[in-house]
Amino acid sequence: MRILVVEDEPRLLRNLAKSLREAGYAVDTAETGDDGLFKALTYDYDAVVLDVMLPELDGWQVLEGLRAAKRTPVLMLTARDTTRDRVRGLDTGADDYLVKPFDLAELLARLRALIRRASGHGRSTIEIRDVVIDTRARTVQQSGNPVSLTAREYAILEYLALHRGEVVTRTALYEHLFDESEDTLSNLLDVHVFSIRRKLGADLIATRRGQGYCIES
């Protein structure tokens, strides 16, 4: 999952990026509205965390610009918590709203829910035959037994599971699982998929040669 954080307070931005990366997300950051809107329009993020008070373009303008082109889920962050502000945020097209100061756990939970809803899943666990993926705890069980996956392996599995029945291209996987700060090798993806197959069975993830990967529905 790849997330864009737009926040002008440098410490908060750095810290949010850090905790989101620790939670297994690929994170891009932007300090100004302009930069944020450019990135949000350029890449397909799974979610955008958007501060309202930004230099240059403010959060509302970024949101309007983004909504004109994309349906990327947006979580607004703001220090103003009047009902009017919240209504305005939700009406402009924000998917969720969080008032500063917030708890990190809540921000993460809301992000998970946003991403889940955007991919059409209502629950926090995904079941594929005998494999159960708990997106909240980021754990995987097979026939009731916990299976240990690395963060990257889990991210690939979760992304494929959320897009079950679709063929996910290698480019899409790269876009959603690695952020701009990472330098990745293309065959690394194959290594991770090979590792997942070794742990959960070879037939869970199918390879569509020349297209990408797929978890059959």
Next chain:
Amino acid sequence: MRLPTSIRWRLQLWLAFLLVGLLSGFGLTAFQLYRTNRLNQIDGELEQRLAAVAADVRRPPEGPRPLPGDRPAEGEPFRRGELRPHPPFDRGPGFPGFGRPGEPTERWLTNRTIDLSPATRALFDEADTNGFYYAIWFRGDLLLKCSTNAPPDLAAPRHGLGGRLVRAGFRAANREVFLGTEIGDCVLIGRPMQTDLAAMRRFALWLVVAGLAVLAVGLGGGWVIVTRAIRPVETISAAAARISAGNLAERIPVRESGSELGRLAGVLNTTFSRLETAFAQQRQFTADASHELRTPIAVLLSETQTALTRERSPSEYRETIEACQDTAQRMRRLTESLLELARFDAGQEAMQREPQDLAGLARDCAEAIRPLARDRKITLHTDLAPTPVEGDGDRLHQVIINLLTNAIHYNREAGEVRITTTVTGDVSVLRVTDTGPGIAPEDLPRLFHRFYRADPARARSQGRAGLGLAISQAIADAHGGSLEVESRVGEGTTFSLTLPAIEPAVETG
């Protein structure tokens, strides 16, 4: 009994008191006049009849006059004009030589018949008079003659009359007058008064009914007038209640701005407007203050919660703690500024009054700020003439530093900042001019508002809360001076700190 507290009911009560008082006074007077007139009229009629009867009684009958000591023949008439006066009989029956019983005159007097003249009889004609009756007594209790319609309980007056007319007034329901003649006769004329008394009662009843009607109309009219009079008050009261309930934007509708209540409504509306503005400012200030505190708290929470999710290396912990410390410092600066403003608002911030030279202070501040200016490649010019003022050196220093910091922060790259001091008339002026982008005219009025920032996001990331100018202005005000701003977009901004000069320019010059 508790009096009603509503003005409407109190006015009604007073009106009722007033009306009842006036109407009873009027009614009683009218009744009294009517009754007096009626009785006077009746008494006049009674007296007219009394005079007629008395004249008939006094008229000597035909016939020879019995002389004292004589034995006049039976039926011998007196001669006209020879009746001698009879003393009042209350002088005692044994008056010497006169009136003793058994004497001829006395017998005659006792046995005489009194004939009323036809004119007099007509006065007592029962067919067309109101039942006037008469009675004539001799010597108190001897009834000589009485009319047929006289009431059976007639009684001679108990005391002597002696030729006097006595208005005896009422006996039961009859009006009667008496006259005692010189020879001891007593004439009574009476008249039954039932019909007159009934008429009086009817009149009284009519007065009461009319009074009640007037009272009802008066009270009704009073109610209408009072309702109309207090309707604006109720409107004001209702509007004030709604405003008090929280709707500060509400105003009292003013219909007649010239009337007393219209003026009151106008004054109240002005007050409500000022209250609303004050509340709005207070709300804005609180919202801004909490907003300013939310971001650092978000940083603190986020930093600490991230650090606590797992074991960290000592360097990571150190980084977190440093971040927390910086954030806490920022919050401290903010709360100190807020407290400072609160003290200025409460008038608790005491200014020291010492002679100062604004030029000297400006020179110190310019030196202190030079490193910052150098960092941003900004040239600092000074043009300082001695400007003696009275004030708090530390506070004025704070103001000048704030103005210089703003001038450097909001300047263009490699811009200029000019600081000048002059004395003009009886004021000392310090000006700080920058070559920045200037401030749009619509933003100028808000410049000194708390938490106002030309570019909110950039200023905040630089750790400034937008309280500096508000505090500077509060300090200038506390010195009896002012802080003003002029700006041209694209050319730059000038802040002028004006303070009263301690000596007139002529003397120092």
